[in-house]
Amino acid sequence: MGPFDWLPRAPLEPLQLDWLNGVELAVLRLDRIDPLISGNKWFKLTEHLAQARDAGASGIISLGGAYSNHLHALAAAGKRFDFPTVGLLRGHAQDTPTVLDLKAFGMQLHWLGYGGYRARHEPGFWLPWHEQYPHLYPVPEGGGGLAGALGCGVLVEQARAQLGNLGWADYDAWWLAAGTGTTLAGLVLAEAGAHPVYGAMAVPDDHGVAQNVSDLVQGGYELLEASRSGFAKVDPVLLDFIERTEQACGMPLEPLYTGKALLALKQQIEAGRFAAGTRLIFLHTGGLQGRRGFNA
Structure with a gap:
Protein backbone atom coordinates (compact mmCIF):
# COMPACT_ATOMS: atom_id res chain seq x y z
CA MET A 1 0.00 0.00 0.00
CA GLY A 2 0.97 3.59 -0.50
CA PRO A 3 2.90 5.76 -0.32
CA PHE A 4 0.21 8.16 0.91
CA ASP A 5 1.79 11.58 0.60
CA TRP A 6 -1.47 13.47 0.08
CA LEU A 7 -1.76 16.06 2.84
CA PRO A 8 -4.68 18.40 2.16
CA ARG A 9 -4.68 21.80 3.81
CA ALA A 10 -7.79 23.14 5.46
CA PRO A 11 -8.41 26.90 5.29
CA LEU A 12 -8.74 28.84 8.53
CA GLU A 13 -11.54 31.39 8.15
CA PRO A 14 -13.01 34.04 10.45
CA LEU A 15 -16.65 33.55 11.42
CA GLN A 16 -18.93 36.49 12.22
CA LEU A 17 -22.11 35.69 14.13
CA ASP A 18 -24.29 38.00 16.19
CA TRP A 19 -24.16 35.85 19.33
CA LEU A 20 -20.37 35.88 19.71
CA ASN A 21 -20.55 38.92 22.04
CA GLY A 22 -16.98 40.00 21.36
CA VAL A 23 -15.50 36.49 21.23
CA GLU A 24 -13.34 36.11 18.11
CA LEU A 25 -13.99 32.86 16.28
CA ALA A 26 -12.11 31.23 13.42
CA VAL A 27 -13.05 27.93 11.75
CA LEU A 28 -10.62 25.34 10.42
CA ARG A 29 -12.69 24.11 7.48
CA LEU A 30 -11.99 20.38 7.16
CA ASP A 31 -15.21 20.16 5.15
CA ARG A 32 -13.40 21.97 2.34
CA ILE A 33 -10.35 19.75 1.90
CA ASP A 34 -11.85 17.39 -0.69
CA PRO A 35 -15.26 16.59 -2.21
CA LEU A 36 -15.15 12.92 -1.11
CA ILE A 37 -12.33 12.32 1.38
CA SER A 38 -13.67 15.03 3.62
CA GLY A 39 -13.44 16.20 7.19
CA ASN A 40 -11.30 14.79 9.97
CA GLY A 145 -7.05 4.71 18.85
CA LEU A 146 -3.63 6.30 19.26
CA ALA A 147 -2.86 6.03 15.53
CA GLY A 148 -6.01 7.97 14.69
CA ALA A 149 -5.17 10.64 17.26
CA LEU A 150 -1.60 11.07 16.06
CA GLY A 151 -2.79 11.62 12.51
CA CYS A 152 -4.82 14.62 13.67
CA GLY A 153 -1.86 16.42 15.20
CA VAL A 154 -1.05 18.12 11.88
CA LEU A 155 -4.27 20.13 12.24
CA VAL A 156 -2.67 22.23 14.96
CA GLU A 157 0.22 23.02 12.64
CA GLN A 158 -2.15 23.97 9.84
CA ALA A 159 -4.13 26.35 12.03
CA ARG A 160 -1.04 28.02 13.50
CA ALA A 161 0.42 28.57 10.03
CA GLN A 162 -2.62 30.65 9.08
CA LEU A 163 -3.03 32.83 12.17
CA GLY A 164 -1.38 35.74 10.39
CA ASN A 165 -4.17 35.77 7.81
CA LEU A 166 -6.55 36.63 10.64
CA GLY A 167 -4.27 39.18 12.21
CA TRP A 168 -3.88 36.90 15.23
CA ALA A 169 -0.61 36.39 17.03
CA ASP A 170 -2.07 33.55 19.10
CA TYR A 171 -5.34 31.92 20.13
CA ASP A 172 -6.84 30.83 23.43
CA ALA A 173 -8.46 27.43 22.84
CA TRP A 174 -9.95 24.88 20.44
CA TRP A 175 -13.62 23.91 20.25
CA LEU A 176 -14.92 20.85 18.38
CA ALA A 177 -17.50 18.09 18.38
CA ALA A 178 -16.48 14.82 20.03
CA GLY A 179 -17.92 11.57 18.68
CA THR A 180 -15.24 9.14 19.83
CA GLY A 181 -12.79 11.72 21.19
CA THR A 182 -9.99 10.64 18.84
CA THR A 183 -9.59 13.97 17.05
CA LEU A 184 -9.80 15.84 20.34
CA ALA A 185 -7.04 13.65 21.77
CA GLY A 186 -4.92 14.35 18.70
CA LEU A 187 -5.24 18.09 19.22
CA VAL A 188 -4.37 17.72 22.91
CA LEU A 189 -1.26 15.70 22.06
CA ALA A 190 -0.13 18.24 19.48
CA GLU A 191 -0.82 21.18 21.78
CA ALA A 192 1.25 19.61 24.57
CA GLY A 193 -0.40 21.93 27.08
CA ALA A 194 -0.04 25.15 25.08
CA HIS A 195 -3.79 25.66 24.58
CA PRO A 196 -6.83 23.87 26.05
CA VAL A 197 -9.17 21.82 23.88
CA TYR A 198 -12.93 21.80 24.50
CA GLY A 199 -14.92 18.85 23.22
CA ALA A 200 -18.69 19.15 22.82
CA MET A 201 -19.85 15.56 23.18
CA ALA A 202 -22.28 14.76 20.37
CA VAL A 203 -23.04 11.38 21.96
CA PRO A 204 -24.26 10.40 25.46
CA ASP A 205 -21.87 9.49 28.26
CA ASP A 206 -22.44 5.77 27.76
CA HIS A 207 -20.69 5.92 24.36
CA GLY A 208 -17.37 5.96 26.18
CA VAL A 209 -15.92 9.25 24.92
CA ALA A 210 -14.44 10.18 28.31
CA GLN A 211 -12.75 6.79 28.63
CA ASN A 212 -11.44 6.89 25.06
CA VAL A 213 -9.83 10.27 25.62
CA SER A 214 -8.40 9.47 29.05
CA ASP A 215 -6.80 6.34 27.58
CA LEU A 216 -4.84 8.57 25.19
CA VAL A 217 -4.11 11.83 27.05
CA GLN A 218 -3.94 13.20 30.57
CA GLY A 219 -5.25 16.73 31.00
CA GLY A 220 -5.37 19.67 28.64
CA TYR A 221 -9.00 19.23 27.67
CA GLU A 222 -12.57 19.47 28.88
CA LEU A 223 -15.63 17.53 27.71
CA LEU A 224 -19.06 19.15 27.73
CA GLU A 225 -22.47 17.55 27.17
CA ALA A 226 -23.92 18.47 23.77
CA SER A 227 -25.75 15.32 22.63
CA ARG A 228 -29.20 16.81 23.10
CA SER A 229 -30.48 13.58 24.68
CA GLY A 230 -28.80 11.05 22.44
CA PHE A 231 -26.71 10.19 19.40
CA ALA A 232 -28.39 11.35 16.19
CA LYS A 233 -31.09 13.03 18.25
CA VAL A 234 -32.24 16.34 16.82
CA ASP A 235 -34.86 18.84 17.87
CA PRO A 236 -36.47 22.02 16.50
CA VAL A 237 -34.08 24.30 18.41
CA LEU A 238 -31.06 22.61 16.85
CA LEU A 239 -32.52 22.57 13.35
CA ASP A 240 -33.52 26.23 13.59
CA PHE A 241 -30.03 27.13 14.83
CA ILE A 242 -28.41 25.33 11.89
CA GLU A 243 -30.70 27.03 9.38
CA ARG A 244 -30.11 30.49 10.86
CA THR A 245 -26.36 29.95 11.05
CA GLU A 246 -26.10 28.80 7.45
CA GLN A 247 -28.12 31.81 6.33
CA ALA A 248 -25.95 34.16 8.38
CA CYS A 249 -22.51 32.95 7.36
CA GLY A 250 -22.91 30.44 4.50
CA MET A 251 -21.04 27.67 6.30
CA PRO A 252 -22.81 24.31 5.97
CA LEU A 253 -23.39 22.27 9.12
CA GLU A 254 -24.87 18.85 9.81
CA PRO A 255 -27.06 18.04 12.82
CA LEU A 256 -25.11 15.14 14.34
CA TYR A 257 -21.76 16.77 15.12
CA THR A 258 -20.90 20.26 13.86
CA GLY A 259 -24.37 21.71 14.42
CA LYS A 260 -24.51 20.42 17.99
CA ALA A 261 -20.98 21.61 18.73
CA LEU A 262 -21.55 25.14 17.47
CA LEU A 263 -24.87 25.43 19.30
CA ALA A 264 -23.14 24.29 22.50
CA LEU A 265 -20.53 27.00 21.99
CA LYS A 266 -23.28 29.61 21.60
CA GLN A 267 -24.82 28.47 24.87
CA GLN A 268 -21.47 28.63 26.68
CA ILE A 269 -20.76 32.14 25.39
CA GLU A 270 -24.22 33.33 26.40
CA ALA A 271 -23.61 31.84 29.86
CA GLY A 272 -20.46 33.94 30.19
CA ARG A 273 -17.96 31.11 29.84
CA PHE A 274 -15.73 33.07 27.44
CA ALA A 275 -15.02 36.79 27.81
CA ALA A 276 -15.00 39.29 24.97
CA GLY A 277 -11.66 39.21 23.21
CA THR A 278 -11.21 35.45 23.66
CA ARG A 279 -9.91 33.87 20.46
CA LEU A 280 -11.26 30.39 19.69
CA ILE A 281 -10.63 27.98 16.83
CA PHE A 282 -13.67 25.89 15.92
CA LEU A 283 -12.78 22.68 14.11
CA HIS A 284 -15.32 21.91 11.38
CA THR A 285 -15.00 18.12 11.25
CA GLY A 286 -16.91 17.69 7.98
CA GLY A 287 -19.46 14.89 7.84
CA LEU A 288 -21.64 16.73 5.37
CA GLN A 289 -22.23 13.63 3.25
CA GLY A 290 -24.34 12.28 6.11
CA ARG A 291 -26.84 15.11 5.64
CA ARG A 292 -28.25 13.28 2.63
CA GLY A 293 -29.68 10.47 4.71
CA PHE A 294 -30.95 12.86 7.34
CA ASN A 295 -32.69 15.05 4.77
CA ALA A 296 -34.24 11.99 3.17
Whole structure:
Protein backbone atom coordinates (compact mmCIF):
# COMPACT_ATOMS: atom_id res chain seq x y z
CA MET A 1 0.00 0.00 0.00
CA GLY A 2 0.97 3.59 -0.50
CA PRO A 3 2.90 5.76 -0.32
CA PHE A 4 0.21 8.16 0.91
CA ASP A 5 1.79 11.58 0.60
CA TRP A 6 -1.47 13.47 0.08
CA LEU A 7 -1.76 16.06 2.84
CA PRO A 8 -4.68 18.40 2.16
CA ARG A 9 -4.68 21.80 3.81
CA ALA A 10 -7.79 23.14 5.46
CA PRO A 11 -8.41 26.90 5.29
CA LEU A 12 -8.74 28.84 8.53
CA GLU A 13 -11.54 31.39 8.15
CA PRO A 14 -13.01 34.04 10.45
CA LEU A 15 -16.65 33.55 11.42
CA GLN A 16 -18.93 36.49 12.22
CA LEU A 17 -22.11 35.69 14.13
CA ASP A 18 -24.29 38.00 16.19
CA TRP A 19 -24.16 35.85 19.33
CA LEU A 20 -20.37 35.88 19.71
CA ASN A 21 -20.55 38.92 22.04
CA GLY A 22 -16.98 40.00 21.36
CA VAL A 23 -15.50 36.49 21.23
CA GLU A 24 -13.34 36.11 18.11
CA LEU A 25 -13.99 32.86 16.28
CA ALA A 26 -12.11 31.23 13.42
CA VAL A 27 -13.05 27.93 11.75
CA LEU A 28 -10.62 25.34 10.42
CA ARG A 29 -12.69 24.11 7.48
CA LEU A 30 -11.99 20.38 7.16
CA ASP A 31 -15.21 20.16 5.15
CA ARG A 32 -13.40 21.97 2.34
CA ILE A 33 -10.35 19.75 1.90
CA ASP A 34 -11.85 17.39 -0.69
CA PRO A 35 -15.26 16.59 -2.21
CA LEU A 36 -15.15 12.92 -1.11
CA ILE A 37 -12.33 12.32 1.38
CA SER A 38 -13.67 15.03 3.62
CA GLY A 39 -13.44 16.20 7.19
CA ASN A 40 -11.30 14.79 9.97
CA LYS A 41 -11.54 11.22 8.67
CA TRP A 42 -8.55 11.38 6.33
CA PHE A 43 -6.32 12.72 9.08
CA LYS A 44 -7.47 9.92 11.40
CA LEU A 45 -6.63 7.40 8.68
CA THR A 46 -3.12 8.53 7.80
CA GLU A 47 -1.26 6.76 10.62
CA HIS A 48 -3.41 3.64 10.22
CA LEU A 49 -2.52 3.55 6.52
CA ALA A 50 1.16 3.95 7.33
CA GLN A 51 0.96 1.06 9.79
CA ALA A 52 -0.86 -1.06 7.20
CA ARG A 53 1.85 -0.33 4.65
CA ASP A 54 4.61 -1.19 7.14
CA ALA A 55 2.81 -4.45 7.97
CA GLY A 56 2.76 -5.42 4.30
CA ALA A 57 -1.04 -5.28 4.05
CA SER A 58 -2.71 -4.74 0.71
CA GLY A 59 -5.81 -2.97 2.01
CA ILE A 60 -8.01 -2.03 4.95
CA ILE A 61 -10.96 -3.61 6.77
CA SER A 62 -12.96 -1.48 9.20
CA LEU A 63 -16.35 -0.90 10.81
CA GLY A 64 -19.18 1.61 10.78
CA GLY A 65 -22.86 2.29 10.30
CA ALA A 66 -25.02 2.91 7.27
CA TYR A 67 -24.23 6.65 7.35
CA SER A 68 -20.60 6.34 8.47
CA ASN A 69 -18.37 9.26 7.53
CA HIS A 70 -15.36 7.06 8.36
CA LEU A 71 -16.31 4.27 5.95
CA HIS A 72 -17.22 6.82 3.29
CA ALA A 73 -13.78 8.46 3.48
CA LEU A 74 -12.03 5.09 3.65
CA ALA A 75 -13.86 3.71 0.61
CA ALA A 76 -13.18 6.90 -1.35
CA ALA A 77 -9.50 6.74 -0.42
CA GLY A 78 -9.35 3.10 -1.48
CA LYS A 79 -10.76 3.97 -4.87
CA ARG A 80 -8.47 6.99 -5.35
CA PHE A 81 -5.28 5.33 -4.16
CA ASP A 82 -6.13 1.88 -5.54
CA PHE A 83 -6.25 -0.37 -2.48
CA PRO A 84 -9.06 -2.78 -1.50
CA THR A 85 -11.43 -1.94 1.34
CA VAL A 86 -13.90 -4.02 3.32
CA GLY A 87 -16.62 -2.58 5.55
CA LEU A 88 -18.29 -4.38 8.45
CA LEU A 89 -21.60 -2.61 8.96
CA ARG A 90 -23.98 -2.26 11.88
CA GLY A 91 -27.51 -3.54 11.34
CA HIS A 92 -29.05 -5.11 8.27
CA ALA A 93 -28.61 -4.44 4.57
CA GLN A 94 -30.01 -1.12 3.38
CA ASP A 95 -29.19 1.25 0.58
CA THR A 96 -28.64 4.61 2.21
CA PRO A 97 -26.92 7.30 0.12
CA THR A 98 -23.74 6.52 2.02
CA VAL A 99 -23.99 2.77 1.37
CA LEU A 100 -24.62 3.37 -2.33
CA ASP A 101 -21.41 5.39 -2.41
CA LEU A 102 -19.50 2.64 -0.58
CA LYS A 103 -20.57 0.18 -3.27
CA ALA A 104 -19.72 2.61 -6.06
CA PHE A 105 -16.25 3.13 -4.57
CA GLY A 106 -15.70 -0.63 -4.60
CA MET A 107 -15.88 -1.42 -0.88
CA GLN A 108 -16.88 -5.00 -0.06
CA LEU A 109 -19.68 -4.89 2.52
CA HIS A 110 -20.69 -7.32 5.27
CA TRP A 111 -23.75 -6.61 7.43
CA LEU A 112 -23.30 -7.85 10.99
CA GLY A 113 -26.75 -7.19 12.41
CA TYR A 114 -26.92 -5.34 15.72
CA GLY A 115 -25.78 -8.12 18.04
CA GLY A 116 -22.89 -9.00 15.78
CA TYR A 117 -21.79 -5.37 15.67
CA ARG A 118 -21.94 -5.03 19.45
CA ALA A 119 -19.42 -7.86 19.66
CA ARG A 120 -16.74 -5.74 17.96
CA HIS A 121 -14.92 -5.11 21.26
CA GLU A 122 -14.91 -8.74 22.36
CA PRO A 123 -11.72 -10.83 22.29
CA GLY A 124 -11.47 -12.82 19.11
CA PHE A 125 -13.80 -10.59 17.08
CA TRP A 126 -11.22 -10.03 14.36
CA LEU A 127 -10.04 -13.67 14.08
CA PRO A 128 -12.58 -14.91 11.47
CA TRP A 129 -12.18 -11.70 9.48
CA HIS A 130 -8.42 -12.09 9.45
CA GLU A 131 -8.86 -15.64 8.19
CA GLN A 132 -11.19 -14.43 5.42
CA TYR A 133 -9.07 -11.39 4.55
CA PRO A 134 -5.50 -12.23 5.62
CA HIS A 135 -3.93 -9.41 3.60
CA LEU A 136 -6.12 -6.63 5.00
CA TYR A 137 -5.22 -4.45 7.96
CA PRO A 138 -7.93 -3.93 10.61
CA VAL A 139 -8.74 -0.34 11.59
CA PRO A 140 -10.98 0.41 14.60
CA GLU A 141 -14.40 1.96 14.23
CA GLY A 142 -14.09 5.60 13.23
CA GLY A 143 -10.33 5.30 12.73
CA GLY A 144 -9.88 5.52 16.49
CA GLY A 145 -7.05 4.71 18.85
CA LEU A 146 -3.63 6.30 19.26
CA ALA A 147 -2.86 6.03 15.53
CA GLY A 148 -6.01 7.97 14.69
CA ALA A 149 -5.17 10.64 17.26
CA LEU A 150 -1.60 11.07 16.06
CA GLY A 151 -2.79 11.62 12.51
CA CYS A 152 -4.82 14.62 13.67
CA GLY A 153 -1.86 16.42 15.20
CA VAL A 154 -1.05 18.12 11.88
CA LEU A 155 -4.27 20.13 12.24
CA VAL A 156 -2.67 22.23 14.96
CA GLU A 157 0.22 23.02 12.64
CA GLN A 158 -2.15 23.97 9.84
CA ALA A 159 -4.13 26.35 12.03
CA ARG A 160 -1.04 28.02 13.50
CA ALA A 161 0.42 28.57 10.03
CA GLN A 162 -2.62 30.65 9.08
CA LEU A 163 -3.03 32.83 12.17
CA GLY A 164 -1.38 35.74 10.39
CA ASN A 165 -4.17 35.77 7.81
CA LEU A 166 -6.55 36.63 10.64
CA GLY A 167 -4.27 39.18 12.21
CA TRP A 168 -3.88 36.90 15.23
CA ALA A 169 -0.61 36.39 17.03
CA ASP A 170 -2.07 33.55 19.10
CA TYR A 171 -5.34 31.92 20.13
CA ASP A 172 -6.84 30.83 23.43
CA ALA A 173 -8.46 27.43 22.84
CA TRP A 174 -9.95 24.88 20.44
CA TRP A 175 -13.62 23.91 20.25
CA LEU A 176 -14.92 20.85 18.38
CA ALA A 177 -17.50 18.09 18.38
CA ALA A 178 -16.48 14.82 20.03
CA GLY A 179 -17.92 11.57 18.68
CA THR A 180 -15.24 9.14 19.83
CA GLY A 181 -12.79 11.72 21.19
CA THR A 182 -9.99 10.64 18.84
CA THR A 183 -9.59 13.97 17.05
CA LEU A 184 -9.80 15.84 20.34
CA ALA A 185 -7.04 13.65 21.77
CA GLY A 186 -4.92 14.35 18.70
CA LEU A 187 -5.24 18.09 19.22
CA VAL A 188 -4.37 17.72 22.91
CA LEU A 189 -1.26 15.70 22.06
CA ALA A 190 -0.13 18.24 19.48
CA GLU A 191 -0.82 21.18 21.78
CA ALA A 192 1.25 19.61 24.57
CA GLY A 193 -0.40 21.93 27.08
CA ALA A 194 -0.04 25.15 25.08
CA HIS A 195 -3.79 25.66 24.58
CA PRO A 196 -6.83 23.87 26.05
CA VAL A 197 -9.17 21.82 23.88
CA TYR A 198 -12.93 21.80 24.50
CA GLY A 199 -14.92 18.85 23.22
CA ALA A 200 -18.69 19.15 22.82
CA MET A 201 -19.85 15.56 23.18
CA ALA A 202 -22.28 14.76 20.37
CA VAL A 203 -23.04 11.38 21.96
CA PRO A 204 -24.26 10.40 25.46
CA ASP A 205 -21.87 9.49 28.26
CA ASP A 206 -22.44 5.77 27.76
CA HIS A 207 -20.69 5.92 24.36
CA GLY A 208 -17.37 5.96 26.18
CA VAL A 209 -15.92 9.25 24.92
CA ALA A 210 -14.44 10.18 28.31
CA GLN A 211 -12.75 6.79 28.63
CA ASN A 212 -11.44 6.89 25.06
CA VAL A 213 -9.83 10.27 25.62
CA SER A 214 -8.40 9.47 29.05
CA ASP A 215 -6.80 6.34 27.58
CA LEU A 216 -4.84 8.57 25.19
CA VAL A 217 -4.11 11.83 27.05
CA GLN A 218 -3.94 13.20 30.57
CA GLY A 219 -5.25 16.73 31.00
CA GLY A 220 -5.37 19.67 28.64
CA TYR A 221 -9.00 19.23 27.67
CA GLU A 222 -12.57 19.47 28.88
CA LEU A 223 -15.63 17.53 27.71
CA LEU A 224 -19.06 19.15 27.73
CA GLU A 225 -22.47 17.55 27.17
CA ALA A 226 -23.92 18.47 23.77
CA SER A 227 -25.75 15.32 22.63
CA ARG A 228 -29.20 16.81 23.10
CA SER A 229 -30.48 13.58 24.68
CA GLY A 230 -28.80 11.05 22.44
CA PHE A 231 -26.71 10.19 19.40
CA ALA A 232 -28.39 11.35 16.19
CA LYS A 233 -31.09 13.03 18.25
CA VAL A 234 -32.24 16.34 16.82
CA ASP A 235 -34.86 18.84 17.87
CA PRO A 236 -36.47 22.02 16.50
CA VAL A 237 -34.08 24.30 18.41
CA LEU A 238 -31.06 22.61 16.85
CA LEU A 239 -32.52 22.57 13.35
CA ASP A 240 -33.52 26.23 13.59
CA PHE A 241 -30.03 27.13 14.83
CA ILE A 242 -28.41 25.33 11.89
CA GLU A 243 -30.70 27.03 9.38
CA ARG A 244 -30.11 30.49 10.86
CA THR A 245 -26.36 29.95 11.05
CA GLU A 246 -26.10 28.80 7.45
CA GLN A 247 -28.12 31.81 6.33
CA ALA A 248 -25.95 34.16 8.38
CA CYS A 249 -22.51 32.95 7.36
CA GLY A 250 -22.91 30.44 4.50
CA MET A 251 -21.04 27.67 6.30
CA PRO A 252 -22.81 24.31 5.97
CA LEU A 253 -23.39 22.27 9.12
CA GLU A 254 -24.87 18.85 9.81
CA PRO A 255 -27.06 18.04 12.82
CA LEU A 256 -25.11 15.14 14.34
CA TYR A 257 -21.76 16.77 15.12
CA THR A 258 -20.90 20.26 13.86
CA GLY A 259 -24.37 21.71 14.42
CA LYS A 260 -24.51 20.42 17.99
CA ALA A 261 -20.98 21.61 18.73
CA LEU A 262 -21.55 25.14 17.47
CA LEU A 263 -24.87 25.43 19.30
CA ALA A 264 -23.14 24.29 22.50
CA LEU A 265 -20.53 27.00 21.99
CA LYS A 266 -23.28 29.61 21.60
CA GLN A 267 -24.82 28.47 24.87
CA GLN A 268 -21.47 28.63 26.68
CA ILE A 269 -20.76 32.14 25.39
CA GLU A 270 -24.22 33.33 26.40
CA ALA A 271 -23.61 31.84 29.86
CA GLY A 272 -20.46 33.94 30.19
CA ARG A 273 -17.96 31.11 29.84
CA PHE A 274 -15.73 33.07 27.44
CA ALA A 275 -15.02 36.79 27.81
CA ALA A 276 -15.00 39.29 24.97
CA GLY A 277 -11.66 39.21 23.21
CA THR A 278 -11.21 35.45 23.66
CA ARG A 279 -9.91 33.87 20.46
CA LEU A 280 -11.26 30.39 19.69
CA ILE A 281 -10.63 27.98 16.83
CA PHE A 282 -13.67 25.89 15.92
CA LEU A 283 -12.78 22.68 14.11
CA HIS A 284 -15.32 21.91 11.38
CA THR A 285 -15.00 18.12 11.25
CA GLY A 286 -16.91 17.69 7.98
CA GLY A 287 -19.46 14.89 7.84
CA LEU A 288 -21.64 16.73 5.37
CA GLN A 289 -22.23 13.63 3.25
CA GLY A 290 -24.34 12.28 6.11
CA ARG A 291 -26.84 15.11 5.64
CA ARG A 292 -28.25 13.28 2.63
CA GLY A 293 -29.68 10.47 4.71
CA PHE A 294 -30.95 12.86 7.34
CA ASN A 295 -32.69 15.05 4.77
CA ALA A 296 -34.24 11.99 3.17
